[in-house]
Amino acid sequence: MNLDWYYTFLILAKHLNYRKASEELFLTEPTLHQQIKKLEKHIQVKLFETIGRRLTLTTTGKEFIPIAERLIKTYEDGIKTIQLKDRNLSKQLDIAVSPYISTYLLPKFLPAFLQKHPDIKITISVVARNMTLALENNQFDIGIDREVPFTKNLYTEKICEGKIALFLPKSDTGLEEIELFQKYQVLSDNHPHYWDSLKEEIKSLVPETEFLAIKDIPITEKLIEMEQGISYLPLYLKNDFQSDIAYQLPQAVTTPVSFTYLMHRKENKEIAIFKQEFIDFINLEQSKI
Numbered sequence: 001m002n003l004d005w006y007y008t009f010l011i012l013a014k015h016l017n018y019r020k021a022s023e024e025l026f027l028t029e030p031t032l033h034q035q036i037k038k039l040e041k042h043i044q045v046k047l048f049e050t051i052g053r054r055l056t057l058t059t060t061g062k063e064f065i066p067i068a069e070r071l072i073k074t075y076e077d078g079i080k081t082i083q084l085k086d087r088n089l090s091k092q093l094d095i096a097v098s099p100y101i102s103t104y105l106l107p108k109f110l111p112a113f114l115q116k117h118p119d120i121k122i123t124i125s126v127v128a129r130n131m132t133l134a135l136e137n138n139q140f141d142i143g144i145d146r147e148v149p150f151t152k153n154l155y156t157e158k159i160c161e162g163k164i165a166l167f168l169p170k171s172d173t174g175l176e177e178i179e180l181f182q183k184y185q186v187l188s189d190n191h192p193h194y195w196d197s198l199k200e201e202i203k204s205l206v207p208e209t210e211f212l213a214i215k216d217i218p219i220t221e222k223l224i225e226m227e228q229g230i231s232y233l234p235l236y237l238k239n240d241f242q243s244d245i246a247y248q249l250p251q252a253v254t255t256p257v258s259f260t261y262l263m264h265r266k267e268n269k270e271i272a273i274f275k276q277e278f279i280d281f282i283n284l285e286q287s288k289i
Helices: 003-016 018-025 029-043 059-090 099-104 106-116 131-136 177-183 195-205 217-225 233-240 269-286
Strands: 049-050 054-057 092-097 123-127 142-145 155-160 164-169 185-187 211-212 231-234 246-249 259-264
Touching: 003 018, 003 029, 003 054, 003 059, 018 029, 018 155, 054 059, 092 099, 092 131, 099 106, 099 123, 099 269, 106 123, 106 269, 131 142, 131 259, 142 269, 155 217, 155 269, 164 177, 164 217, 177 195, 185 195, 185 217, 217 231, 217 246, 231 233, 233 246, 259 269
Parallel strands: 092 123, 092 142, 185 211
Antiparallel strands: 049 054, 142 259, 155 259, 164 231, 164 246
16 A cells, blocks of 8 residues: 555546546656556545546545545644654653762753753663663663763763762861861762772771761761761762861862763754753852852
């Protein structure tokens, strides 16, 4: 079956004249004749007849008009529906984020983004591991993580999180870093990359320093609040932490650098908008410090 045959049938049924129908359809008359013959063969009924020199519809041909119209309308409506769905899907972003990003960055970022771009629909999934693989397998449109994505299959935006500070119990605000290392265990490994070199520096200054690996920032925050340790964290977190927690910029050790990585496999308008808005948000957070 060829849908063009049904269009041709309806135009010819309207004009009942091969020349006029061929002009409207931009077809030659032989081609138009051929299409009608193929349609009649396909449905096994006679649609037109010639009485004298006048072309007319058969009784069956008249009854076939609403059938052909419904078939074409169903086809056209279906095309419009799938095109609209495709446009809507192109404005939907499935985003994977690490637990840290979901806790400390998205609650600040998303409300303003959604208000500014209400036409972009977003779903968020918290992914603790294998985010790069999930993005490579097209499970998500965008990934935001603090792990370096060791792959060439993704576009990656390396976003600096700004200054790192030493967070400590407020009661010990007057102590120097060395004194804090001597007094408290250092809550480490809450960032996947800067802690290895940082621990070596701290141990070279105070060999007896004790370290406790806490990869969860909320737990790290709680332990500092309970005066159970100190930790080096992004400075902008000071706005999220309790008033019982103080901070100071590093003096005794090399200031670490913290990065967030925004990754995506494909490129489109919505991804570009989200990426730029997120970068602008991070820069704004740093400017508030």
